[in-house]
Amino acid sequence: MCEANAYLRRNGKDQLILEAVDKLIPQAGQISMINIFGQQKTLKARIIELALVDHKIILEELQEEL
Amino acid sequence: MCEANAYLRRNGKDQLILEAVDKLIPQAGQISMINIFGQQKTLKARIIELALVDHKIILEELQEEL
Numbered sequence: 001m002c003e004a005n006a007y008l009r010r011n012g013k014d015q016l017i018l019e020a021v022d023k024l025i026p027q028a029g030q031i032s033m034i035n036i037f038g039q040q041k042t043l044k045a046r047i048i049e050l051a052l053v054d055h056k057i058i059l060e061e062l063q064e065e066l
Numbered sequence: 067m068c069e070a071n072a073y074l075r076r077n078g079k080d081q082l083i084l085e086a087v088d089k090l091i092p093q094a095g096q097i098s099m100i101n102i103f104g105q106q107k108t109l110k111a112r113i114i115e116l117a118l119v120d121h122k123i124i125l126e127e128l129q130e131e132l
Contacts, residue, residue, distance in 0.1 A: 002070070003118050024116040026113055050089065053068060055068060
């Protein structure tokens, strides 16, 4: 299977937040993800980088005010 | 390998723009991609959806004025 793990990058460290992500939909400042086990997660974030060969989705939380 | 193919969605149709994408970085309204063959592509677009089990990255071109 070719899903990827989603990490939240904070202070240069990547924290795993959802394994085996299949679908990811960004909309209205949020990222919604569903993994191959049917688990869903939605958070206020943006994509920093996809590294698919490494199975990584790197996200960063969006602040209310930048 | 677990790369995905990038498609541009226009009028409901998906056109393949880059095969076997490894890295994807969104920044400043642009999407930069590099595939496993070292080919690069950058375009003014946003991610509509990732469907990784289907190996698909669906993009939409950004208009200058929305």
